[in-house]
Amino acid sequence: MAGEPQDDCLFCKIVAGQIPATIVRETETTVAFRDINPQAPVHILVIPKAHYENAAALAAGAPQLAADVLAATQAVADEEKLDSYRTVFNTGGGAGQTVWHAHAHVLGGRGMQWPPG
Numbered sequence: 001m002a003g004e005p006q007d008d009c010l011f012c013k014i015v016a017g018q019i020p021a022t023i024v025r026e027t028e029t030t031v032a033f034r035d036i037n038p039q040a041p042v043h044i045l046v047i048p049k050a051h052y053e054n055a056a057a058l059a060a061g062a063p064q065l066a067a068d069v070l071a072a073t074q075a076v077a078d079e080e081k082l083d084s085y086r087t088v089f090n091t092g093g094g095a096g097q098t099v100w101h102a103h104a105h106v107l108g109g110r111g112m113q114w115p116p117g
């Protein structure tokens with residue numbers, strides 16, 4: 001069922017505390033943690049605790065939760081003292097999505113090229 005934890009999902013395991021992560025922020029509905037393979041000096045992933053496979057499914061199935069994720073990206077950027085940053089949702093394998101639990105990348109601390117490639 002939409003929103004339910006999935007046994008084979010890496011990020012559901014992070015939410016459940018079954019896989020360690022460097023958590024920088026947690027709310028009732030979201031978790032933010034440092035990316036294991038950072039692409040910028042600051043690279044944080046913000047996820048809903050509930051499982052939706054990508055941002056589109058999240059926005060369609062739980063709009064308030066999508067808003068919570070966006071609010072959390074701003075809160076994380078503030079905490080990291082980023083005045084400029086990039087928020088990325090990769091949706092679908094062709095766009096680079098590799099983990100099928102909705103997540104926002106918050107990237108900052110360096111200049112950004114557009115588009116990177």
Ligand code: 5GP
Pocket residue numbers: 010019021022033034035036037038045089090096097098099100
């Ligand atoms: P995607 O490619 O799906 O947009 O982003 C998935 C992100 O999750 C990648 O940037 C990848 O480095 C990160 N990632 C994959 N496995 C782990 C993990 O076990 N822990 C953490 N903290 N990040 C992970």
Ligand code: ZN
Pocket residue numbers: 005006009010011012013050051052100101
């Ligand atoms: Zn999940």
